[in-house]
Each structure stands twice: as structure tokens, then as C-alpha cells.
Amino acid sequence: MSLIDKIAEAGVVGAGGAGFPTHVKYGAEAEYFIINGAECEPLLMTDKFLMRSFAAEILEAIDEVAKIVGADKVVFALKKKYTEELACLKRIRDENNYDIEFFLMESYYPAGDEQVMVYEITGRTVPEGGIPLHVGAVVSNVGTLYNVYRAIRADKAVTDKYVSVLAEVNKPRIVKVPIGTSINECIEAAGGSTLDEYAVIIGGPMMGENLVEEEAINQAVITKTAGSIIILPKKQFVIEMNQQSMEHIKNKAEAACIQCTFCTEYCPRYLIGHENLEPHRIMRALAYEKEDNTDIFKTAQLCCECGICELYACPMGLSPRLVNVYYKQKIDEKYETDKDEFKPHIMQEYRKIPTDRQIARLNLSKYNHQELHEPVEIEVDKVKIPLNQHIGAPAELIVSEGQTVERGQKIAKIRENALGANIHASISGKVIKADDNQVIISGSAEVVS
Ligand code: SF4
Ligand code: SF4
Missing domain, CATH: 3.10.20.600 (Ubiquitin-like (UB roll))
Known part of the structure; x- marks a missing residue:
């Protein structure tokens, strides 16, 4: 079985984001293979733990994946302040002579946004509506690479x-x-x-x-x-911001948006060159236009939902990000651009948000x-495993109620000709419920072989 097939079989998906199936991502050739160890969301600790605990496994997987995608440059990006993690990774790299470069980032949000990271490392802006591969890069999170290691070295599923x-x-x-x-x-x-x-x-x-x-x-x-x-x-504060109804958000935008443009000026995607993403214009259209202005609302598709506009930039406590989320779901028509050149904003370098300041702003x-x-x-004793844990079509159920399954056994498979990922039993036991949405397994002792 090829390494890509092993990764597909194991059901590996992007562990740090929306769950893009990893075997599909690695099916392309790329000049850069970038490893995202920035863990930029405030407070989180998991990726740092993985980098400290499984440095050897992660680097071995990186070395293999770099060959799969044919990368000329392999760049591991993490924050300068992760000194312990960096020391672990460097030691393993040097012991094994891996051709991996470390790219040390300041502590700002969103250092781990993959398009921001690609820009910082390559100097190239991913086109509006595009993916890193459009500028020759494949990006994976450290958690994904740990799962890749388990898949290719031990045939272990996620x-x-x-x-x-x-x-x-x-x-x-x-x-x-x-x-x-x-x-x-x-x-x-x-x-x-x-x-x-x-x-x-x-x-x-x-x-x-x-x-x-x-x-x-x-x-x-x-x-x-x-x-x-x-x-x-x-x-x-964060919880209350996310509980507002769209009606309330709209009323607030009408009453209080002062069109200061801070939401746009601090937007990291706007700053790397996506000039058509201007949340202040979306807010103006929301507040003042009677009909939905599809052309403007379509640009919401360029938003990565990082939250800087509403949880940092807006002085009036408004919610451009939630408005974007709303219009992404509401408007089917795809945003397309005829631009083929994207230049970063002149202030891009100077508008990065220090993580500690962001944390203070979030209270x-x-x-x-x-x-x-x-x-x-x-x-x-019991797990409830959803069949749609990834981007693409939900996996197709291949077990039935009453069946006994072993931990690691495939219980749902990628649908034919569809983007998707396999799903496996995470405990041994009996399937007590199985439908198109989920599989529930009870691990009660008498049914475990
Ligand atoms: S930052 Fe707030 S007040 Fe200023 S334009 Fe954006 S939504 Fe309006
Ligand atoms: S959430 Fe706001 S700041 Fe972040 S990408 Fe979207 S519009 Fe820009």
C-alpha cells in the first residue's frame, strides 16, 4: 500500500482546522511544505504538548510527506517563544539530518492562519478565494503529522x-x-x-x-x-458576543457603526492583499441597504472568521465576523475575482495583534x-462518533446495529468519487446505534472480545 493510501485508510484529516482530508491534500506537488506549529488561538496548549512529546514522530512524518509532495523547501513555523518545543524539534532534526528549516514567528494573532503563514514564509499572497497550493505551498498542522506518522509507520487509524x-x-x-x-x-x-x-x-x-x-x-x-x-x-464577553441574534446584530450595526473602517484596516486577509474583503462595507450594506446587495455580501466568502474585526478592532462592539458567517451560509453564488495580482497592504507588517493584548481584550x-x-x-464506556468530521461528504456507514467492532476497525468509508475520510471505531464494543449521522458504540465488558 502506498503511503498516501495508508493515510487515506487511516482517516487522517487536518487536525487543526476544518478537517480537510489529508490524503487529498498530499496528492498534489508543491514547492513548499509548511508545518504549522504556531498554535495561535489564545490559551491553547495541545500543539505545544504534541511538539514536546512527539517531536521524533512528527519530524519523521514531515520527512516522508516532503518526499510525497516533492517539496524543495520544508519549513516548520512556530513561535519564537516556544523555546522548549523548538529545542526538542531541533535536537531530533539535527540527529537525523532532516532537511527542515525553522521559521520563528512573533507572538501575534493570527500567526497560524494558513494564508498569513504562507505569506510570511514565501512572500506570496494566496489569491482571493484560493488555497496555498495556488502559490506552491502545502500546509499541515503538527497534530495532523502525528496522525500521519501513526498511519504510515504503524498502520494505526485516527x-x-x-x-x-x-x-x-x-x-x-x-x-x-x-x-x-x-x-x-x-x-x-x-x-x-x-x-x-x-x-x-x-x-x-x-x-x-x-x-x-x-x-x-x-x-x-x-x-x-x-x-x-x-x-x-x-x-x-466572548460567550455573550457569540449569543447575539442576527436581528440584534443588524440593529446594532444600524445604530452604532461609525464607518471608522478599523475592522477592515486590521483584517489579516485584507492586509495580505485581499482588497475586496472590506468588512466595513459589508456592515454599511447590512445597516443601510433595503435589499441584499449580493455583490458585497459575496465577498464575505473571503473571510477566514479569525474574529479580529469584532473581538479586537471594532470600537463599537459590533460583529462583522458573525455577519460574514451569516452571508456565507445565505448566499450560494460563488465569489470570483478577475484579479491575478495581489499585493500586501503597506501596513501589513505593523498591524499584527500581540497575543497577550488580544487575550486581555477578550477578558x-x-x-x-x-x-x-x-x-x-x-x-x-460509550462513544458517539459523527460521520461528518471532515470537509466533504459524510462517510458511508459500513456497520450495523448489534454488530461487535474492534477498536481501530473501519466503521464508515469514503463515498465513491467523493471528497471525504474514513471513520474508525475508537473503542471496542457493540454498535448500539448506527445511522447516516453517527455510530454509537457501547464498550460494555461482555461484548468486548
Ligand atoms: S470597526 Fe465597527 S464601527 Fe468601525 S466600520 Fe467596522 S463595524 Fe463599523
Ligand atoms: S473575521 Fe473579520 S478580520 Fe477576520 S478575516 Fe473575517 S473580516 Fe477579516
């Missing part, structure tokens, strides 16, 4: 996830859990919450998914892309640099 459980918990820590483990069990593994009532962010505070209702928290599970859980009071400073307890691995 069955587990390392998750940072942070903020309002008694024992903030990294927890290793089977995919499909409930969020509540992760919180328990971190000593439980310090609060009686809380909200949960799955992912980072800038771009993560906010869960506020108890029912939503009870239903949520760890997926291949969920690398952290942040527990916060329900009245916390999260008390959780910055939380001391972590020892990492733990937990075993669970």
Missing part, C-alpha cells in the same frame, strides 16, 4: 485525540480520549468545573464553537478536529499561562 481542557476547571490539563468521547467526560477528567453553570468553547476563543445550553453541552463529543475545550462563565487574562496538571488518558 481513533484518539489529545485535548486541552482549560479555564474554569479544577485541574486544567491535556487529556487523551477516544474520538466520540463526551465533552462532559473530558471536563470530569480535568477535575470538573469550578462553576455550577458554565458555557463551553470547543476550539479557541476567537474561532471556536460556543455551547451554552446544557442540552448542547451534554450532546457534544470530541471529533478529529476538536483539540481543546475552554470552560467559561455564561456571562463571559481572558486570568486563564493565560494556566499551570497544567499531569496529562491523563481516559477510557470510556
